[in-house]
Amino acid sequence: MSAFVVALPESSNLMCKRIAFGNLVIVYVGTIIHGAETGIVMHPIHVTSSTALGALASVLAMLFPYPRLAYYEVRKARRSYIERLKHFRDAISASGNITACNFITEAKSLSGAAEKLLQSIKTNQEGMLWERPQVRFFKPHCINSVKKLQDMEISVRGMDIALAYFPLVPVDEEFKRVLRQQISLKLEKAKSSAHCNATIAPETMRNENLLTISASLQGLPASFLHYCMKLLSDNSPISEDPDCTDGKTQKTDATEWRLGSIWRVVRPTKKNLVFAFKCSLSLGLAVFFGLTYTKGNGYWAGLTIAISFVTGRHATFTLANARAQGTAMGSVYGVPCQAGGISAVIGALLILGRDHYGPPSQFAIARITEAIIGLICFITVEILFDPSRAATLAKSQLPQSLRALRYCIDCTFVSPGQRQVPVPNTLALRENHKQLKSCLNELKKFIREAELEPNFWFLPFHGACYRKILESLSRMEDLLLIASQILEGSQVTVVEENMKKDIEDFRTKVSSTLNCLEKELIKKYFPCEIELGRNPNADVLRMLSGNEEVDIITSSFLQHSTLLADKIATDRNEEMLRGQMIFHYNCLAFCMSSLMEEAIRIKNEVKELGKWENPS
Structure with a gap:
């Protein structure tokens, strides 16, 4: 229950929670081991004082021999x-x-x-x-x-x-x-x-x-x-x-703002509740089974995982493996060999700080066993709360990212003839970009975790193929952000019918390619969740076939944009306007051409992924 209360507030820093978890383990396990000899008041005070001295030591280490300020x-x-x-x-x-x-x-x-x-x-x-509290009261340049x-x-x-x-x-x-x-x-x-x-x-x-x-x-x-x-x-x-675009929404009543801030700090979210349950259950089981195995060394099962908690999903087996190796190195070698990371250092310090621990070999073996008990509890709880493998999540996130990219393209390159205003809805466009960014961040996280997790009896994760797809998706995201800036320029809002057709051809080709790939991925991995809509065969006919088609669409757009610029800038004094128009149209044409090329690369990588997972 104490671990649950510590983990629940969202405003608390994760490092503070880890320190509190370690203090809880020492206080409670120390009380169980020493029984009535434990001072009800002095024991927690001693633990808190030691923690404060450790924090002071870290501040001094940051300042000497030279300041290493943020x-x-x-x-x-x-x-x-x-x-x-x-x-x-x-x-x-x-x-x-x-x-x-x-x-x-x-x-x-x-x-x-x-x-x-x-x-x-x-x-x-x-x-x-x-370090600089005044930035809270003055203009926060550094924050921006x-x-x-x-x-x-x-x-x-x-x-x-x-x-x-x-x-x-x-x-x-x-x-x-x-x-x-x-x-x-x-x-x-x-x-x-x-x-x-x-x-x-x-x-x-x-x-x-x-x-x-x-x-x-x-x-x-x-x-x-x-x-x-x-x-x-x-x-x-x-x-x-997009949350900062409307200044009017920022003006609220001061009392309402204070009450809202307090409520946002104290209210538990679903994410925090899950995290608190995980921490509570993991620490409770680790300490219980650790004390059951050996009462005198019951600290180690809880302390090993007290520093292991991470909010959100993470590579559980890789993290546990690193903790296990660090624990072994810290227990066996101590200070002379600290290459195992944080666990090795903590293990060495705990060993050197203990008295009357018996023969070193027995103590090291007991601590490694206790640490393994704690890691087993940690892995078990993680699997119970997050049973899906990162590889499976990456496979499901890929079609979602393609769908978000398709929506973003359709919103950015909306047909000029369909616009009610000279530029598309800026707020909706930024919301789509924000959604695309979120999808790509999730995909990147799942790919990183999938490459670190063991395969067991599953097919190996094709990390190289997924990374290439992610690179293309990221480049398309950047191109769309820059294209939206170009489209908001006044020189690009003037278009003729032939240019509208070129933009529509580009948008249809890219969107159809992404839509077809998205449906194929959903059909392959999730056959019961196929989207209802147009016939996939119709999309196949519209898919980009190669770079020759890209050059044809781009050349047509450039030709029509040059004719339009010549038509508008007829006077010699308007040569500057003509140059600016052609310059912006060239930039837009480059974005369109690069987006089509990246879509072709994604199509080829999805084919490669299909061959990898289905060689027949």
């Missing part, structure tokens, strides 16, 4: 994050294709670390609230820096997509000069910012008229790269949270 960690990670732009600048400046390919490869290798840097910044910003970096990341990933074509596409030297200048300016602003709340001043790219813009397939990557650099330079809010 503020400096955020600033360092932020600068490392922006350093990726150097490789883009070097790739653009490279004289040969081989050199450019090397810089682009290095930039892509850093892209994988970008997500970890963002997560590190997000984690350390929670610590900054304790993650949001700004996320917007920056979308622009940089768009540049990454465009640069993949660069060694094969001839680039105008004036274009190279403009981009090098803008990236260098961005890097200088980033380096000169001494504080995390120092924003990069917007530097509008005023050199569009210097570029030779042509509506051709070869010129699309350069135009798209230029547009992404413009988004990056203007600090455009790409991934704005």
Whole structure:
């Protein structure tokens, strides 16, 4: 019951809950072992004092020999994050294709670390609230820096997509000069910012008229790269949270706000109730069976899993295996060999801090056995609450992600003739993007867990294929976010009938391809949940057949957009308007072309997945 009460509040930090679980195990088990000799008041006070000393020691370790404050960690990670732009600048400046390919490869290798840097910044910003309490009362610039970096990341990933074509596409030297200048300016602003709340001043790219813009397939990557650099330079809010769009809804009565805040803190959610039941049952069973096995060493079964709890789903067997290895290393080798991680360190400290534990070999064996008892209880409870394998969840999440992507495409590229306003419903569009982002995050989590969990008697999980599909889905998500920015521009709202038909052909082809793949996956894994709707055979006829079809649709759109720009900008004084129109149409055409190519890649990977799981 104590563990249930500790785990229930959502506002409590997970680390605080783990420390409280460990204290509960020591207090209760110590009382059972020592019986009437235990001081009713002094025993909990001693445990609490030891915990406070440990917290003080961790603070001192953070400050000496030099301060390792979250503020400096955020600033360092932020600068490392922006350093990726150097490789883009070097790739653009490279004289040969081989050199450019090397810089682009290095930039892509850093892209994988970008997500970890963002997560590190997000984690350390929670610590900054304790280091700098004044940000609670003044404008929270530092809190918004993650949001700004996320917007920056979308622009940089768009540049990454465009640069993949660069060694094969001839680039105008004036274009190279403009981009090098803008990236260098961005890097200088980033380096000169001494504080995390120092924003990069917007530097509008005023050199569009210097570029030779042509509506051709070869010129699309350069135009798209230029547009992404413009988004990056203007600090455009790409991934704005739909909850923050309406300022009127934020104004509420102060008393109502306080009562609502208190209720949000104390009310138990379904997720928290499940987590609390898991912690309560796991710790209760571990301590009970640990004391039943051997009363004197009953601590270890509970302490081993007290630090193992994680909110939400996780790779249970992998986590338990790591805890078991760490426990064994900590018990047998102690301080000289701490390579087993947290469990090894805790095991060594607990051993060195104990008196009269008998022969070391017996004590080590008893502790390992107790730890295994605790881990068995932990695994059993996890399986009872989450019986589905991560591989099965990844298979079910994939068609859901395809469905969310299809809805997002249909909402983004709504036929211009069907619009009631010049641009689509921005709020609904952002809600769809938010839903797509949530689906992809779930898919990524399930893939990571499925690759870590043991296969037992099941077919091995085809992680490489799923990762390629996830990469394509993530690129399509980024392209859709940038495409929505392009479509909100005034130069793209003017279209003619032929362009409407091109956009409709593109939307139909991509949506039909995703819809067909979604139905095939549902039919394969969940035969009783097939969606009712159009005949799948009709979708097969509309599926994208290859890159030739992509080029045909894109070329048709470019041709019609050029004719429209020539028709509107008839005067020589309107040459600037014509160039801007062609530039934005080129960017939109690149998004459409890349989305179709990624849909074809997903189709091929789904076929590969089918062959893997059904070789016959």
